[in-house]
Amino acid sequence: MAERPTVLVVDDDPHLREIVRFALEQGGFHVDEAADGRAALARVERAVPALIVLDIMMPELDGLAVCREVRRKHELPIVFLSSRDDEVDRILGLELGGDDYLTKPFSPRELVARVKAVLRRARPSPTAPPEPGPPASRMQERGPLRMDAERWRAWWSEREVVLTVTEFQLLATLLRVPGKVFTRDELMTRVYDDVVVSDRTIDSHVRRVRQKFAVAGGEVIETVHGLGYRLALP
Numbered sequence: 001m002a003e004r005p006t007v008l009v010v011d012d013d014p015h016l017r018e019i020v021r022f023a024l025e026q027g028g029f030h031v032d033e034a035a036d037g038r039a040a041l042a043r044v045e046r047a048v049p050a051l052i053v054l055d056i057m058m059p060e061l062d063g064l065a066v067c068r069e070v071r072r073k074h075e076l077p078i079v080f081l082s083s084r085d086d087e088v089d090r091i092l093g094l095e096l097g098g099d100d101y102l103t104k105p106f107s108p109r110e111l112v113a114r115v116k117a118v119l120r121r122a123r124p125s126p127t128a129p130p131e132p133g134p135p136a137s138r139m140q141e142r143g144p145l146r147m148d149a150e151r152w153r154a155w156w157s158e159r160e161v162v163l164t165v166t167e168f169q170l171l172a173t174l175l176r177v178p179g180k181v182f183t184r185d186e187l188m189t190r191v192y193d194d195v196v197v198s199d200r201t202i203d204s205h206v207r208r209v210r211q212k213f214a215v216a217g218g219e220v221i222e223t224v225h226g227l228g229y230r231l232a233l234p
Contacts, residue, residue: 082102174231
């Protein structure tokens, strides 16, 4: 039997953690808990989970600060929780590398569905071979851009660019059909499965991808005003 993936639930409300734990365990996950941000970072250092469910509003170290620290070392998926539907929190959380965002109160069933959707995007193919140096047959390439769709790795020339799950999926979607202009709705459907997100969410992920490739000296996404986005490579 395959080992159940571990989800780390970080929230200072013990009642909410209990509800989320029950829902996730019923959904087939192993659950670890942390009551504050510092405890969460300690748990990640001890054992990296498959995904973090992370509350934004916490004492001592809030969820955004935790996300910043986690992103220094790991690209594991993060689903943010917030007690208010604040667009600033939402956009900032996604810009820091969050893969999804739910506002309290939320349906535990919806949370489980979103966790599964994010992990589906994150899970590499079980047939991926372990040897280094991905074969050309598994690579998508366009100019200096190379992407390994089974290992979720990307390069600009010879420099690797580390992307979150959602960032990788978005760029891979554009790379599969070079020249095609994808509307935001199309990108939402392909990147987020059946989970509804806002236009601003897609824009935030595009901005992060651009920033990361700019550091490597590359430009990979072009805005087509009034329409959407396409790969910025001929």
